[in-house]
Amino acid sequence: MMDSSVKIINEWDIVAARQLGRNVAKELGFGTVDQARITTAISELARNIYLYAGQGEITIEKIESGTKKGMTIISRDAGPGIPDLRKVMEDGFSTSGGLGAGLPGVKRLMDEFSIESTPGEGTLIQSVKWLK
Amino acid sequence: MRKKIFQYVQSHSDEILNEWIELMRTEADDRAVQAMSDHMFVKTSADFVALVMSNFSESEEVFHERAVDFSERIVRLGWPLTMMTDGLRVFGQIVENGMKKEGIIDQVSYFDFTAEINNWMFPMYKTITQAYTTSWERTVSLQKIALQELSAPLIPVFDKISVMPLVGTIDTERAKQIMENLLEGVVNHRAEVVLIDITGVPVVDTMVAHHIIQAAEAVRLVGAKCTIVGIRPEIAQTIVNLGINLEDVTTTSTLKKGVEQALAMTSRKIVEVQE
Numbered sequence: 001m002m003d004s005s006v007k008i009i010n011e012w013d014i015v016a017a018r019q020l021g022r023n024v025a026k027e028l029g030f031g032t033v034d035q036a037r038i039t040t041a042i043s044e045l046a047r048n049i050y051l052y053a054g055q056g057e058i059t060i061e062k063i064e065s066g067t068k069k070g071m072t073i074i075s076r077d078a079g080p081g082i083p084d085l086r087k088v089m090e091d092g093f094s095t096s097g098g099l100g101a102g103l104p105g106v107k108r109l110m111d112e113f114s115i116e117s118t119p120g121e122g123t124l125i126q127s128v129k130w131l132k
Numbered sequence: 133m134r135k136k137i138f139q140y141v142q143s144h145s146d147e148i149l150n151e152w153i154e155l156m157r158t159e160a161d162d163r164a165v166q167a168m169s170d171h172m173f174v175k176t177s178a179d180f181v182a183l184v185m186s187n188f189s190e191s192e193e194v195f196h197e198r199a200v201d202f203s204e205r206i207v208r209l210g211w212p213l214t215m216m217t218d219g220l221r222v223f224g225q226i227v228e229n230g231m232k233k234e235g236i237i238d239q240v241s242y243f244d245f246t247a248e249i250n251n252w253m254f255p256m257y258k259t260i261t262q263a264y265t266t267s268w269e270r271t272v273s274l275q276k277i278a279l280q281e282l283s284a285p286l287i288p289v290f291d292k293i294s295v296m297p298l299v300g301t302i303d304t305e306r307a308k309q310i311m312e313n314l315l316e317g318v319v320n321h322r323a324e325v326v327l328i329d330i331t332g333v334p335v336v337d338t339m340v341a342h343h344i345i346q347a348a349e350a351v352r353l354v355g356a357k358c359t360i361v362g363i364r365p366e367i368a369q370t371i372v373n374l375g376i377n378l379e380d381v382t383t384t385s386t387l388k389k390g391v392e393q394a395l396a397m398t399s400r401k402i403v404e405v406q407e
Contacts, residue, residue: 012303036367099376
Protein backbone atom coordinates (compact mmCIF):
# COMPACT_ATOMS: atom_id res chain seq x y z
CA MET A 1 0.00 0.00 0.00
CA MET A 2 1.14 3.46 -0.75
CA ASP A 3 1.69 5.78 2.15
CA SER A 4 3.34 9.09 2.62
CA SER A 5 3.90 11.44 5.47
CA VAL A 6 4.54 15.04 6.28
CA LYS A 7 6.61 16.22 9.22
CA ILE A 8 4.89 18.93 11.23
CA ILE A 9 7.38 21.45 12.54
CA ASN A 10 5.97 24.86 11.69
CA GLU A 11 2.57 26.26 10.87
CA TRP A 12 3.03 25.94 7.11
CA ASP A 13 3.52 22.19 7.41
CA ILE A 14 -0.14 22.00 8.37
CA VAL A 15 -0.95 23.28 4.90
CA ALA A 16 1.40 20.72 3.35
CA ALA A 17 -0.23 17.87 5.31
CA ARG A 18 -3.69 18.83 4.28
CA GLN A 19 -2.66 19.30 0.66
CA LEU A 20 -1.32 15.74 0.70
CA GLY A 21 -4.56 14.50 2.24
CA ARG A 22 -6.67 16.33 -0.30
CA ASN A 23 -4.69 14.87 -3.20
CA VAL A 24 -5.00 11.31 -1.88
CA ALA A 25 -8.71 11.80 -1.20
CA LYS A 26 -9.20 13.11 -4.73
CA GLU A 27 -7.28 10.18 -6.20
CA LEU A 28 -9.44 7.70 -4.32
CA GLY A 29 -12.55 9.36 -5.65
CA PHE A 30 -13.97 10.99 -2.53
CA GLY A 31 -16.61 13.66 -3.21
CA THR A 32 -16.09 17.32 -2.38
CA VAL A 33 -17.88 17.10 0.95
CA ASP A 34 -15.77 14.16 2.12
CA GLN A 35 -12.65 15.87 0.77
CA ALA A 36 -13.50 18.86 2.92
CA ARG A 37 -14.11 16.57 5.94
CA ILE A 38 -10.80 14.78 5.45
CA THR A 39 -8.75 17.94 4.96
CA THR A 40 -10.41 19.54 7.96
CA ALA A 41 -9.65 16.48 10.10
CA ILE A 42 -6.01 16.57 8.99
CA SER A 43 -5.89 20.27 9.71
CA GLU A 44 -7.14 19.67 13.27
CA LEU A 45 -4.69 16.82 13.93
CA ALA A 46 -1.73 18.67 12.44
CA ARG A 47 -2.58 21.79 14.38
CA ASN A 48 -2.75 19.80 17.59
CA ILE A 49 0.75 18.51 16.90
CA TYR A 50 2.00 22.02 16.20
CA LEU A 51 0.29 23.55 19.23
CA TYR A 52 0.79 20.91 21.89
CA ALA A 53 3.63 18.59 20.89
CA GLY A 54 5.87 21.01 18.99
CA GLN A 55 6.58 18.49 16.30
CA GLY A 56 5.37 15.20 14.93
CA GLU A 57 4.17 13.55 11.81
CA ILE A 58 1.00 13.05 9.79
CA THR A 59 0.90 9.90 7.68
CA ILE A 60 -1.72 9.23 5.01
CA GLU A 61 -2.36 5.65 3.93
CA LYS A 62 -4.64 4.22 1.30
CA ILE A 63 -6.35 1.14 2.67
CA GLU A 64 -8.53 -1.67 1.37
CA SER A 65 -10.72 -4.13 3.20
CA GLY A 66 -12.65 -6.57 1.09
CA THR A 67 -14.33 -4.45 -1.51
CA LYS A 68 -14.15 -1.32 0.58
CA LYS A 69 -11.56 1.34 -0.07
CA GLY A 70 -10.58 4.17 2.16
CA MET A 71 -7.82 6.17 3.75
CA THR A 72 -6.22 6.34 7.16
CA ILE A 73 -4.84 9.46 8.77
CA ILE A 74 -2.22 8.73 11.38
CA SER A 75 -1.02 11.49 13.66
CA ARG A 76 2.04 10.67 15.70
CA ASP A 77 4.04 12.79 18.10
CA ALA A 78 6.44 12.43 20.99
CA GLY A 79 4.97 15.34 22.89
CA PRO A 80 3.76 15.63 26.48
CA GLY A 81 0.82 13.26 25.93
CA ILE A 82 -2.75 13.69 27.11
CA PRO A 83 -3.40 12.96 30.79
CA ASP A 84 -7.19 12.59 30.59
CA LEU A 85 -8.36 11.10 27.31
CA ARG A 86 -12.03 11.17 28.26
CA LYS A 87 -11.87 14.86 28.88
CA VAL A 88 -10.30 15.85 25.53
CA MET A 89 -13.06 13.95 23.77
CA GLU A 90 -15.68 16.13 25.44
CA ASP A 91 -17.00 19.05 23.43
CA GLY A 92 -15.85 22.40 24.66
CA PHE A 93 -12.80 21.23 26.57
CA SER A 94 -9.66 23.17 25.67
CA THR A 95 -6.42 23.96 27.43
CA SER A 96 -5.42 26.62 24.93
CA GLY A 97 -8.47 28.86 24.95
CA GLY A 98 -9.68 27.41 21.65
CA LEU A 99 -13.15 26.15 20.85
CA GLY A 100 -12.45 22.68 22.20
CA ALA A 101 -14.09 21.05 19.22
CA GLY A 102 -10.90 19.63 17.69
CA LEU A 103 -10.66 15.97 18.65
CA PRO A 104 -14.37 15.23 19.10
CA GLY A 105 -14.81 17.06 15.80
CA VAL A 106 -12.30 14.80 14.06
CA LYS A 107 -14.13 11.77 15.45
CA ARG A 108 -17.37 13.02 13.92
CA LEU A 109 -15.74 13.94 10.61
CA MET A 110 -14.23 10.48 10.16
CA ASP A 111 -15.71 6.95 10.24
CA GLU A 112 -13.30 5.34 12.70
CA PHE A 113 -11.21 6.93 15.37
CA SER A 114 -8.76 5.64 17.95
CA ILE A 115 -6.42 7.44 20.28
CA GLU A 116 -3.57 6.23 22.45
CA SER A 117 -1.60 8.54 24.64
CA THR A 118 0.99 8.10 27.36
CA PRO A 119 1.85 11.18 29.40
CA GLY A 120 5.48 12.04 28.83
CA GLU A 121 5.79 9.79 25.80
CA GLY A 122 3.46 11.02 23.11
CA THR A 123 0.20 10.52 21.31
CA LEU A 124 -0.92 8.33 18.43
CA ILE A 125 -4.22 9.01 16.73
CA GLN A 126 -5.56 6.88 13.89
CA SER A 127 -8.68 7.69 11.98
CA VAL A 128 -10.23 6.12 8.92
CA LYS A 129 -12.59 7.36 6.26
CA TRP A 130 -14.25 4.78 4.00
CA LEU A 131 -15.28 5.46 0.46
CA LYS A 132 -19.03 4.78 0.20
CA MET B 133 51.20 23.35 -8.46
CA ARG B 134 48.57 26.06 -8.49
CA LYS B 135 50.15 27.47 -11.59
CA LYS B 136 50.04 24.09 -13.29
CA ILE B 137 46.36 23.68 -12.56
CA PHE B 138 45.71 27.19 -13.77
CA GLN B 139 47.63 26.64 -16.97
CA TYR B 140 45.84 23.37 -17.63
CA VAL B 141 42.40 24.86 -17.07
CA GLN B 142 43.12 27.84 -19.28
CA SER B 143 44.54 25.92 -22.19
CA HIS B 144 41.79 23.28 -22.10
CA SER B 145 38.80 25.47 -21.34
CA ASP B 146 36.73 24.34 -24.33
CA GLU B 147 37.29 20.64 -23.69
CA ILE B 148 36.47 21.05 -20.04
CA LEU B 149 33.24 22.84 -20.87
CA ASN B 150 32.13 20.16 -23.32
CA GLU B 151 32.98 17.35 -20.98
CA TRP B 152 31.26 19.16 -18.13
CA ILE B 153 28.03 19.58 -20.08
CA GLU B 154 28.18 15.92 -21.13
CA LEU B 155 28.70 14.69 -17.57
CA MET B 156 26.16 17.02 -16.00
CA ARG B 157 23.49 15.87 -18.41
CA THR B 158 23.83 12.31 -17.25
CA GLU B 159 24.50 13.02 -13.59
CA ALA B 160 22.38 16.00 -12.82
CA ASP B 161 18.95 16.19 -11.37
CA ASP B 162 16.33 15.59 -14.04
CA ARG B 163 14.43 18.54 -12.71
CA ALA B 164 17.19 20.91 -13.74
CA VAL B 165 17.76 19.49 -17.17
CA GLN B 166 14.09 19.28 -18.03
CA ALA B 167 13.35 22.72 -16.71
CA MET B 168 15.18 24.46 -19.53
CA SER B 169 15.82 24.23 -23.24
CA ASP B 170 19.00 22.75 -24.63
CA HIS B 171 20.23 26.09 -25.73
CA MET B 172 19.63 27.54 -22.27
CA PHE B 173 21.33 24.61 -20.61
CA VAL B 174 24.46 24.99 -22.70
CA LYS B 175 24.53 28.74 -22.20
CA THR B 176 24.08 28.51 -18.43
CA SER B 177 26.68 25.76 -18.27
CA ALA B 178 29.15 27.91 -20.15
CA ASP B 179 28.46 30.73 -17.72
CA PHE B 180 29.02 28.44 -14.79
CA VAL B 181 32.31 27.09 -16.08
CA ALA B 182 33.41 30.63 -16.94
CA LEU B 183 32.55 31.66 -13.40
CA VAL B 184 34.63 28.86 -11.91
CA MET B 185 37.53 29.74 -14.18
CA SER B 186 37.32 33.40 -13.34
CA ASN B 187 38.17 32.40 -9.81
CA PHE B 188 41.75 31.95 -11.02
CA SER B 189 42.20 35.24 -12.69
CA GLU B 190 40.00 37.65 -10.77
CA SER B 191 40.33 39.01 -7.28
CA GLU B 192 38.25 37.63 -4.42
CA GLU B 193 35.77 40.54 -4.54
CA VAL B 194 35.17 40.34 -8.25
CA PHE B 195 34.59 36.61 -8.01
CA HIS B 196 32.16 37.09 -5.14
CA GLU B 197 30.20 39.63 -7.13
CA ARG B 198 30.03 37.35 -10.13
CA ALA B 199 28.96 34.44 -7.93
CA VAL B 200 26.13 36.48 -6.42
CA ASP B 201 25.05 37.61 -9.86
CA PHE B 202 25.09 34.12 -11.25
CA SER B 203 23.29 32.63 -8.25
CA GLU B 204 20.45 35.08 -8.59
CA ARG B 205 19.99 34.05 -12.18
CA ILE B 206 20.14 30.39 -11.25
CA VAL B 207 17.49 30.79 -8.58
CA ARG B 208 15.26 32.50 -11.10
CA LEU B 209 15.81 29.67 -13.58
CA GLY B 210 14.87 27.17 -10.92
CA TRP B 211 18.15 25.24 -10.88
CA PRO B 212 18.58 23.43 -7.59
CA LEU B 213 21.55 24.13 -5.36
CA THR B 214 22.78 20.56 -5.83
CA MET B 215 23.27 21.38 -9.51
CA MET B 216 25.87 23.91 -8.48
CA THR B 217 27.65 21.81 -5.89
CA ASP B 218 27.60 18.79 -8.22
CA GLY B 219 28.88 21.08 -10.92
CA LEU B 220 31.88 22.03 -8.86
CA ARG B 221 32.62 18.43 -7.98
CA VAL B 222 32.41 17.36 -11.62
CA PHE B 223 34.62 20.27 -12.62
CA GLY B 224 37.30 19.16 -10.17
CA GLN B 225 37.03 15.61 -11.43
CA ILE B 226 37.47 16.63 -15.05
CA VAL B 227 40.54 18.70 -14.25
CA GLU B 228 42.03 15.84 -12.24
CA ASN B 229 41.41 13.21 -14.91
CA GLY B 230 42.67 15.46 -17.66
CA MET B 231 45.86 16.37 -15.86
CA LYS B 232 46.48 12.72 -15.02
CA LYS B 233 46.09 11.77 -18.65
CA GLU B 234 48.58 14.37 -19.75
CA GLY B 235 51.02 13.27 -17.09
CA ILE B 236 51.08 16.61 -15.35
CA ILE B 237 50.31 14.88 -12.09
CA ASP B 238 51.76 11.56 -11.07
CA GLN B 239 51.70 9.55 -7.88
CA VAL B 240 54.27 11.77 -6.22
CA SER B 241 52.66 15.10 -7.00
CA TYR B 242 49.14 13.81 -6.48
CA PHE B 243 49.17 14.73 -2.82
CA ASP B 244 50.20 18.25 -3.70
CA PHE B 245 47.50 18.42 -6.32
CA THR B 246 44.64 17.39 -4.01
CA ALA B 247 45.75 19.86 -1.37
CA GLU B 248 45.90 22.65 -3.91
CA ILE B 249 42.62 21.85 -5.62
CA ASN B 250 40.86 21.59 -2.26
CA ASN B 251 42.29 24.94 -1.29
CA TRP B 252 40.89 26.33 -4.45
CA MET B 253 37.51 24.57 -4.36
CA PHE B 254 36.38 24.93 -0.75
CA PRO B 255 36.12 28.73 -0.63
CA MET B 256 34.24 28.50 -3.91
CA TYR B 257 31.73 26.03 -2.45
CA LYS B 258 31.22 28.43 0.41
CA THR B 259 30.76 31.49 -1.77
CA ILE B 260 28.39 29.80 -4.17
CA THR B 261 26.26 28.15 -1.47
CA GLN B 262 26.09 31.40 0.40
CA ALA B 263 25.16 33.42 -2.67
CA TYR B 264 22.54 30.86 -3.64
CA THR B 265 20.90 30.67 -0.24
CA THR B 266 20.95 34.43 0.17
CA SER B 267 19.13 35.06 -3.09
CA TRP B 268 16.74 32.25 -2.25
CA GLU B 269 16.00 33.71 1.16
CA ARG B 270 15.43 37.08 -0.44
CA THR B 271 12.92 35.57 -2.85
CA VAL B 272 11.05 33.91 0.00
CA SER B 273 10.92 37.02 2.12
CA LEU B 274 9.75 39.11 -0.83
CA GLN B 275 6.97 36.63 -1.46
CA LYS B 276 6.01 36.78 2.18
CA ILE B 277 5.70 40.54 1.93
CA ALA B 278 3.72 40.23 -1.30
CA LEU B 279 1.41 37.77 0.43
CA GLN B 280 0.95 40.09 3.35
CA GLU B 281 -0.01 42.92 1.06
CA LEU B 282 -2.94 41.01 -0.35
CA SER B 283 -3.72 39.57 3.02
CA ALA B 284 -6.94 41.06 4.29
CA PRO B 285 -8.21 44.25 2.69
CA LEU B 286 -11.41 45.85 3.94
CA ILE B 287 -13.26 47.41 1.03
CA PRO B 288 -16.08 49.91 1.47
CA VAL B 289 -18.70 48.94 -1.15
CA PHE B 290 -21.61 51.12 -0.09
CA ASP B 291 -22.11 53.81 2.44
CA LYS B 292 -22.00 52.01 5.82
CA ILE B 293 -21.24 48.63 4.26
CA SER B 294 -17.75 47.15 3.90
CA VAL B 295 -16.56 43.79 2.59
CA MET B 296 -13.48 41.79 3.54
CA PRO B 297 -12.77 39.06 1.01
CA LEU B 298 -10.51 36.32 2.35
CA VAL B 299 -8.60 34.12 -0.06
CA GLY B 300 -6.28 31.30 0.94
CA THR B 301 -5.09 29.74 4.14
CA ILE B 302 -5.58 31.55 7.41
CA ASP B 303 -2.71 31.14 9.83
CA THR B 304 -2.12 32.87 13.16
CA GLU B 305 -0.26 35.76 11.56
CA ARG B 306 -3.04 36.42 9.08
CA ALA B 307 -5.76 36.02 11.67
CA LYS B 308 -4.13 38.82 13.61
CA GLN B 309 -4.05 41.02 10.53
CA ILE B 310 -7.66 40.28 9.71
CA MET B 311 -8.67 41.42 13.16
CA GLU B 312 -6.59 44.61 12.99
CA ASN B 313 -7.68 45.61 9.49
CA LEU B 314 -11.26 44.81 10.32
CA LEU B 315 -11.46 46.95 13.42
CA GLU B 316 -9.44 49.80 11.99
CA GLY B 317 -11.46 49.76 8.78
CA VAL B 318 -14.82 49.65 10.54
CA VAL B 319 -13.93 52.76 12.47
CA ASN B 320 -12.37 54.59 9.50
CA HIS B 321 -15.09 53.79 6.99
CA ARG B 322 -17.84 54.28 9.58
CA ALA B 323 -19.19 50.91 8.55
CA GLU B 324 -22.34 49.63 10.16
CA VAL B 325 -22.26 46.22 8.53
CA VAL B 326 -19.15 44.24 7.64
CA LEU B 327 -19.31 41.22 5.36
CA ILE B 328 -16.46 38.70 5.70
CA ASP B 329 -16.36 36.62 2.54
CA ILE B 330 -14.82 33.17 3.05
CA THR B 331 -15.53 31.78 -0.42
CA GLY B 332 -11.79 31.55 -1.06
CA VAL B 333 -10.81 29.93 2.24
CA PRO B 334 -10.08 26.27 1.45
CA VAL B 335 -10.42 24.78 4.93
CA VAL B 336 -12.42 25.99 7.89
CA ASP B 337 -11.19 24.11 10.92
CA THR B 338 -11.79 24.95 14.57
CA MET B 339 -8.96 27.47 14.64
CA VAL B 340 -10.18 29.38 11.61
CA ALA B 341 -13.73 29.27 12.97
CA HIS B 342 -12.49 30.49 16.32
CA HIS B 343 -10.73 33.45 14.71
CA ILE B 344 -13.81 34.32 12.68
CA ILE B 345 -16.05 34.16 15.74
CA GLN B 346 -13.63 36.37 17.65
CA ALA B 347 -13.46 38.85 14.78
CA ALA B 348 -17.26 39.00 14.61
CA GLU B 349 -17.44 39.54 18.35
CA ALA B 350 -14.85 42.34 18.19
CA VAL B 351 -16.77 44.04 15.36
CA ARG B 352 -19.89 43.91 17.51
CA LEU B 353 -17.98 45.60 20.33
CA VAL B 354 -17.08 48.58 18.14
CA GLY B 355 -20.75 48.95 17.27
CA ALA B 356 -21.11 47.31 13.88
CA LYS B 357 -22.69 44.09 12.68
CA CYS B 358 -20.71 41.29 11.11
CA THR B 359 -21.96 38.72 8.61
CA ILE B 360 -20.00 35.75 7.33
CA VAL B 361 -20.75 35.20 3.66
CA GLY B 362 -19.64 32.65 1.09
CA ILE B 363 -20.12 29.51 3.15
CA ARG B 364 -19.94 26.70 0.62
CA PRO B 365 -22.13 23.60 1.16
CA GLU B 366 -19.19 21.33 2.02
CA ILE B 367 -17.85 23.90 4.48
CA ALA B 368 -21.29 24.12 6.10
CA GLN B 369 -21.28 20.36 6.57
CA THR B 370 -17.82 20.24 8.12
CA ILE B 371 -18.71 23.08 10.46
CA VAL B 372 -21.75 21.10 11.62
CA ASN B 373 -19.64 17.93 11.99
CA LEU B 374 -17.04 19.77 14.00
CA GLY B 375 -19.81 20.99 16.27
CA ILE B 376 -18.87 24.64 15.95
CA ASN B 377 -21.55 26.96 17.21
CA LEU B 378 -22.04 29.86 14.81
CA GLU B 379 -25.47 30.77 16.16
CA ASP B 380 -24.32 34.17 17.35
CA VAL B 381 -22.97 35.08 13.93
CA THR B 382 -25.17 35.85 10.93
CA THR B 383 -24.23 33.87 7.86
CA THR B 384 -25.29 33.67 4.23
CA SER B 385 -24.26 31.43 1.35
CA THR B 386 -23.22 34.13 -1.12
CA LEU B 387 -21.82 37.62 -1.07
CA LYS B 388 -24.82 38.80 -3.12
CA LYS B 389 -27.28 37.71 -0.45
CA GLY B 390 -25.05 39.22 2.19
CA VAL B 391 -25.10 42.60 0.44
CA GLU B 392 -28.90 42.49 0.11
CA GLN B 393 -29.21 41.65 3.78
CA ALA B 394 -26.78 44.41 4.74
CA LEU B 395 -28.78 46.94 2.72
CA ALA B 396 -31.95 45.80 4.46
CA MET B 397 -30.23 46.16 7.84
CA THR B 398 -29.36 49.75 6.99
CA SER B 399 -32.93 50.32 5.69
CA ARG B 400 -32.08 50.56 2.02
CA LYS B 401 -32.60 48.52 -1.12
CA ILE B 402 -31.53 48.46 -4.71
CA VAL B 403 -34.24 49.33 -7.24
CA GLU B 404 -34.27 49.19 -11.01
CA VAL B 405 -34.56 52.56 -12.67
CA GLN B 406 -37.36 53.01 -15.21
CA GLU B 407 -35.99 54.62 -18.33
